[in-house]
Amino acid sequence: MKNTNILISGAGIAGPTLAYWLRRHGFEVTVVERSGFLRDSGGAVDFRGEQVKLLKAMGVFDAVKANETAMGDEVVVDAEGREIIAFPSSFFSGEVEIERGDLARILYEATRDDAEYVFGDWVVGLEQRDDGVEVTFASGTARTYDLVVGADGLHSGIRRLAFGEETAFRRDMGFAIAGFTAPNDLGLDRRGLIYNVPGRGVMVSSARHADRAGVGFVFHAPELEYDRHDAAQQKDLVAKTFAGAGWQTARLVERMWEAQDLYFDTLSQIHMERWSSGRVVLLGDAAWCAGPGGSGTGMAMMGANVLAGELALAGGDHEAAFAAYEKALRPAAKIGQKQGKGAGPFLAPVDEKKIKGRNRAYKMLTHRFVAGVFNRMTARAANAVEFREYRSAGAGVAEPVGAGEWVAVGR
Numbered sequence: 001m002k003n004t005n006i007l008i009s010g011a012g013i014a015g016p017t018l019a020y021w022l023r024r025h026g027f028e029v030t031v032v033e034r035s036g037f038l039r040d041s042g043g044a045v046d047f048r049g050e051q052v053k054l055l056k057a058m059g060v061f062d063a064v065k066a067n068e069t070a071m072g073d074e075v076v077v078d079a080e081g082r083e084i085i086a087f088p089s090s091f092f093s094g095e096v097e098i099e100r101g102d103l104a105r106i107l108y109e110a111t112r113d114d115a116e117y118v119f120g121d122w123v124v125g126l127e128q129r130d131d132g133v134e135v136t137f138a139s140g141t142a143r144t145y146d147l148v149v150g151a152d153g154l155h156s157g158i159r160r161l162a163f164g165e166e167t168a169f170r171r172d173m174g175f176a177i178a179g180f181t182a183p184n185d186l187g188l189d190r191r192g193l194i195y196n197v198p199g200r201g202v203m204v205s206s207a208r209h210a211d212r213a214g215v216g217f218v219f220h221a222p223e224l225e226y227d228r229h230d231a232a233q234q235k236d237l238v239a240k241t242f243a244g245a246g247w248q249t250a251r252l253v254e255r256m257w258e259a260q261d262l263y264f265d266t267l268s269q270i271h272m273e274r275w276s277s278g279r280v281v282l283l284g285d286a287a288w289c290a291g292p293g294g295s296g297t298g299m300a301m302m303g304a305n306v307l308a309g310e311l312a313l314a315g316g317d318h319e320a321a322f323a324a325y326e327k328a329l330r331p332a333a334k335i336g337q338k339q340g341k342g343a344g345p346f347l348a349p350v351d352e353k354k355i356k357g358r359n360r361a362y363k364m365l366t367h368r369f370v371a372g373v374f375n376r377m378t379a380r381a382a383n384a385v386e387f388r389e390y391r392s393a394g395a396g397v398a399e400p401v402g403a404g405e406w407v408a409v410g411r
Helices: 014-024 050-058 061-066 089-093 100-111 157-163 231-241 249-258 296-313 318-340 343-347 352-365 368-379
Strands: 005-009 028-033 044-047 074-077 083-087 096-099 116-119 123-129 132-137 142-145 147-150 170-183 191-197 200-206 212-220 263-270 280-282 389-393 398-402 405-409
Touching (some): 005 014, 014 028, 014 296, 074 089, 096 100, 132 147, 147 157, 170 231, 212 249, 212 343, 263 318, 296 389
Parallel strands (some): 005 028, 389 405
16 A cells, blocks of 8 residues: 555544544554644534444544533523523534534544644645655654645645635635633523524533533624734624623623633635645545534544545545545535535524524424424434445455445455
8 A cells, every 4th residue: 555654734623533544544644733732622513313323433432422511402592581492402412412622532532542643833834746745844843744634624724835825715604703611600501592682693501511601602794804813802802792782791701801712713614626736635624614503523524534445445546535535525515515604694693683583483493393304404414424434454455345335455
């Protein structure tokens, strides 16, 4: 087998998942992460259908289940805190839901003994040659790899180096989101609350850790300009946007000023004609970011399985493997992006009429007589990629062994 030495940029979710499957197929893997430590922040992520099969095949489902949020309903409330509509847990939480930081830890622990992890460094230069890629790191180190994978998110540095500036591929959807952790001042017990005024949405929930809550602010911002690296500016922007919004908003804004883990970004998608360039390929949000509601985490993990499996099938032939990987994932990515476009209008309807229309529509959809239709809608993106089992047996080439199953043999 050729091209066995692979660099992955990004130690979030997609990167360690890919490391797991590559190592399972006999590749050598290095994962580089710009952060100096494993990031334990981020909101909850959920899994459904085919994605649950993936977790079980990786042997991490029990650990995910043991750390699940076990969230109950998410309730839309008015300014007095009265319930307007309750979304069942399956709508937001799927079959199993876990905080992103817990999932990142589980995946890291499942791969750290087999893959080389380098924290506190990042890629600043790529020079592709016929026989490999010379990679320059911010630390000044230079190493050569057979292949490079960008699993480094919406603002991918690998994508910029290999394909060009982010603005050529990013499509902003006209909304922004801020999220952070705060004390559970509202006494929530595995429950979430959603509050809206025109163009603004407030979300707060508490799950596994009763003493803390996850807070989110979403707002309509069609022409937003801000410094992505200036947290103080971002907090000021949120505070001004939500001033006078009512309900518990002022209290939550005060907690935001104390938060050390603020996440702030636009709701954006990535649209590219190709996900690979020579020996460099993109995975997850770096390639097809869909935004909230687009099953991004689960789809990135499914994509990691396919990418690693296709490389094994092709005996390391990256051109054939990258083409097969993209053919398998692109239809699903389009479904996720279509679904993700609705996140902003759902979380922060732009006027009172749209707020009321959303509430009426979803009250009908959550009625028990149409619950099956509702569940199929929420699972569509999650089931857009069928789980494929690429079973390694030996060393070299690979051949299919049946519908939905592949086996790598003679390696």
